[in-house]
Amino acid sequence: MEAKASQNAGRVMDGPINPMVTPLLTDLYQFTMAYAYWKAGKHNERAVFDLYFRKNPFGGEFTVFAGLEECIKLIANFKLTEEEVSFIYKSLPGSCEEGFLNYLREIDCSDVEVYAISEGTVVFPKVPLLRLEGPVAVVQLLETPVLNLVNFASLVTTNAARHRLVAGQSKMLFEFGLRRAQGPDGAIGASKYCYIGGFDATSNVAAGRLFGIPLRGTHSHAFVSSFMSPDEILERSLCSSDDSSTCEDFVTLVHSWLSKMQWLKSLGGIFGETNQSELAAFISYALAFPNNFLALVDTYDVIRSGVPNFCAVALALSDLGYRAVGIRLDSGDLAYLSSEARKIFHTIEKELGVPGFGKMIITASNDLNEETLDALRKQGHEVDCFGIGTYLVTCYAQAALGCVFKLVEINNQPRIKLSEDVSKVSIPCKKRCYRLYGKEGYSLVDIMTGENEPCPKVGERILCRHPFSESKRAYVVPKRVEELFKCYWPGKSGKLREELPALKDIRDHCIKQLEQMRPDHIRRLNPTPYKVSVSAKLYDFIHFLWLNEAPVGELQ
């Protein structure tokens, strides 16, 4: 990959993770508009755009903002190559003037300012996640890629956070979605953002390498079916855990445990003939990873074959001082099967005196989603770790977030976008955004004000108004006031800007944010909407502009 880098405050910033993220990753109309702006001599007019969404996803009342780091990396490295310029020239309809190509060659984001809410923050409809200010033609070019980088990132982070909330803090959550994700970096992005949203690990090796996310994985059904019987295992010796001795025939040791278990009355005689290809696969896997033996037990029959085969191998490993990790279930009734498996593990711990055997880790991974996690929790189960794929990474319940990017000011003139649908009216003006906290430590309301209004003060009463509904308003006396925007890209101004935090820190921030939410805002069933408001002054200005712009209808 070509190193793409730009100089900012003496520091070189890497380009986006995916080298396909270039200034061409935008809609053609951004370039046709750039040409029209340039032709009109308007391209350098200073414009302010807000990026925000109108509705929380998944029927919930919160969203987690993510994707900021990739946006800043795009912006820091925004520069068209000569080849890209000539491609744009060929792609514009009709012929464009040579001077425009010179303009394209020169543009970068040194004159763009980016204010944003920090990545991993819980956010709400209408409050801008990013505010981009700069020459109108350049900021428009950024519209599409920035929306692309924020929309899926925020959606899948929110999805992960929702899975974490329903699974509970005590469970381990693994993202296993690579094979079903929407393309290669749909998968890599999902791995990254699910980690931010509270997952513990991924199966995706590329994501592990790119981001340092912990990796998990053992073996598949195909591994099990690729064996015929333990007879084919030629190298059968295994050193003990402390290297003090060697078991010359581990296969025979496993067989002897299988026989012993068959006669264990407390297991109720469920152990008959187990599947031999499965047994061979488990033994081979244990010989390769004696310290990390975790077996997929549902290729044939979980209770009558998979679990007994696992237990026999685990007991043999235990003889040599190794401790098996556990089992994975990938089909069937996970509540029932996990409980039955747990009973067997407990019985073995008790009857055969193997300490800790009852605590074998049970992982489950069969088309899980929020609903099945919730149903499992209600039924009761013995699963310790969940591996979640398709529904998580493709955001199956709602495959897109609808962030938009709206012009709110140009040449210091506030602009409003009207719509017959009130929820689609944009909130004009370059704004500041605050989160106001109450005495219990929970946040009460977000409030947007004009850029030059005074900051809400702790202990002072402030009127918070619904931006569009006249009757909805409330006085708030905040115990704490948090300004939501930070400057992430000052361009050439030399101002101090926020550093991009490490992935782990974004994840910690997200987890902490969710812990601090009032529980009724984030619950699954009938969550309470969080309040988003504007200052009285901004309210009045919105409605002044609205009346000014809206045509007076005529009924016929």
Next chain:
Amino acid sequence: MEAKASQNAGRVMDGPINPMVTPLLTDLYQFTMAYAYWKAGKHNERAVFDLYFRKNPFGGEFTVFAGLEECIKLIANFKLTEEEVSFIYKSLPGSCEEGFLNYLREIDCSDVEVYAISEGTVVFPKVPLLRLEGPVAVVQLLETPVLNLVNFASLVTTNAARHRLVAGQSKMLFEFGLRRAQGPDGAIGASKYCYIGGFDATSNVAAGRLFGIPLRGTHSHAFVSSFMSPDEILERSLCSSDDSSTCEDFVTLVHSWLSKMQWLKSLGGIFGETNQSELAAFISYALAFPNNFLALVDTYDVIRSGVPNFCAVALALSDLGYRAVGIRLDSGDLAYLSSEARKIFHTIEKELGVPGFGKMIITASNDLNEETLDALRKQGHEVDCFGIGTYLVTCYAQAALGCVFKLVEINNQPRIKLSEDVSKVSIPCKKRCYRLYGKEGYSLVDIMTGENEPCPKVGERILCRHPFSESKRAYVVPKRVEELFKCYWPGKSGKLREELPALKDIRDHCIKQLEQMRPDHIRRLNPTPYKVSVSAKLYDFIHFLWLNEAPVGELQ
């Protein structure tokens, strides 16, 4: 981007489009299994895997296969770098032997054979799309990336094809999904595969450059709101289309047309005061693209402002010999608004004697999907082109396709994967697949046979059996027999292999395939399932293996 290439039959093959597609884009368990296979001396055992899906997406009865080219490019370039090898070493649980690292350093796909159905073919459940044969450890490493590359590609191609079927052949379809897609290459992939599925163009400039897909786009609402009034337009002159004269004040010319239209009785006096910022934006856009004037007319009020402003600019352009392209609607009742706009265009053509004005192109682009296209068609409308985004590219109606990758043979031993759910039982054996055609030219049934069975012959009666249901069977006398698998990667064997066709050819193949389908298989409502069968010999063998492998239950 680093050039990744490998030599095959004297030809260097490029790597996958996305440089993030490397051998590490796989599940960790593929590497843990590789180590376990290697430890057991089993890694070079020859295995055959089938890639197939179990259920058509979107409630339909067909799927379009796509993603093959990317799979072959991955396979052709499959080689671990030293840095990747050491990352795998660090990632495996416990310590692994040095010899395994040497093995990893050496693996490539020179000993892998890939047979596949050609890209763009209409396909059905259970019939393998790809058959990979090679050393078990290597082919397993390919499982995850190949599934990733096929799943979304086939899903979104199918989605595009469904949109094309419901829109009808006479409409133009544009893919406008970049901003809402699942990440950067979710977008680029969608652009590519929607084109294969029958779309005509994309807004995504990067996809246009990568694949040569036609590009479309004009301007946004923000462009409209960025203007205040025509007074701010300083450069007002416009040369005539044939360069014979210059209009010194195009703005005044437009204004004069607006006035004329206000007095046009047949327009029913709907033209009053139009929005001046919109008018300024349209004039500026027309000055930049006099040959390609297409205006977004719904920023304020389509019928009372957008359309009249458009018409005035289009008429002024017409005075100078230019022909405007048309309008875009991005909100509201598209059936009503497009019909009203069309009426106005016709009235102007007739009343003002402007030939062709009635044929202005009307593009619509407001959260469209299969259902809205269908509803519009039933209502009647005047839209010529549809721009489709979110629902198309994220496959909102069903965000994932469930292709699986199953071991069907190892060391010449057929393998079957059982499941309590019959639809999940795999079809064992290395197989051949045929499509049998009837006398009307439609395909009747797909049939799978063992590798060494004779090929079905034209005019000879053949028994086609449902793979799992004893009573479902039918005799077929094919008028044409098509072998579905072609060899796309013979590795070192030096055999001739299929060339990867150009994107345009894949698209043509897909369109032709859909034209050849019996209409009831591809209709939206209650489509007829297409029949997929096995030969009598393969049927008997499947059920022999099944009985052999399945444990006999015991009711308690």
